Amino acid sequence: MTPDELENEILSLEDEGHKRLILVFGEHPSYSPEFIADCVKSCYRVKKGNGEIRRVNINAAPLDVEGFKVVKSSGIGTYQVFQETYHKETYAKYHPGPGPKSDYLWRLNAMERAFEGGIDDMGIGALFGLYDWRFEVLGLVTHALRLQQVCGVGPHTISFPRIKPALGMNIELPYEVSDSDFKKLVAILRLAVPYTGLIMTARESAAIRDAVIEFGVSQIDAGTRLEIGGYQEKSGDQHLDKEQFEIADSRDLDLVIRWLLQKGFIPSFCTSCYRVGRTGEHFMEFAIPGFIGNFCTPNAMLTLAEYLEDYSSQETKEAGYLLIEQELDKITNIKRREEIKSKVEQIKNGKRDLLY
Ligand code: SF4
Structure with missing residues (x-):
């Protein structure tokens, strides 16, 4: 997007009532730390009426310590990157290289470099469905313990997306996670790392979100659009031809808020800690x-x-x-x-x- 297009997207999100955003960047080399920092600053700068973005989190490819310092200086909340799979052989199979994403340890140690660069809110995650879910849960919990040991700070959030049909995807998935195992893995993570935020995205259907939110999920998205420029399009239609992957819960923010209220949860837009x-x-x-x-x-x-x-x-x-x-x-x-x-x-x- 051009800076003007980005600004219009932010205005559309503010018009819906959003106060917290996560900006997801890909692995493309043009997404430099400076580019990421500029996007973050735009989110904070663009305001309309009572609309303002108060916390911008980012999901971006692992950077070096200097890169993390640049990104941190723009005022990010959480830095999030997922290991995808903690299983080394599977990681190598799906990321054969060349390219930086093929380096398992560069990715695994990203959080420690981020911490060295001044970022102390870190979000980890695994893409469930690439390897045995039990191993990935062990990987996440071990990663959390490692961060606590090395940085004195555990992960601020843990994410557990399940792999979904996606544009151009044609791979066999022998480890697809059933709904029943998905519920189990969320419950295990909740018990194993009780202090952390658990994030469940709109990749999951409204029915699954309805069940799993009872197990201590603390953060969800709403009204999510994945295609570039999607927030300015008001129709609820999905555009899988343009989207990175499929969104299963396409309810708008107001509906998601009402659903939470009806379940007795207080939907929060809080950004105060940061x-x-x-x-x-x-x-x-x-x-x-x-x-x-x-x-x-x-x-x-x-x-x-x-x-x-x-x-x-x-x-x-x-x-x-x-x-x-x-x-x-x-x-x-x-x-x-x-x-x-x-x-x-x-x-x-x-x-x-x-x-x-
Ligand atoms: S006070 Fe607000 S920002 Fe802090 S943990 Fe609670 S909800 Fe999150």
């Missing part, structure tokens, strides 16, 4: 013992209230405020409850970006 400096080791101090919930829950209510005021449908707004009321009632500390209540009122009266 913005108040609660990252890396500092974040782990709150996340590992679970104290982070004292920030997450009120921030979820406040950012949800912003969404309800600025972007939601009437039906979602009613469901949203009902849940906020119920959540407020659960807070036993009266002073705290009144404080949050007052902030929700301020948001109704036009205040924005109140955070803990």
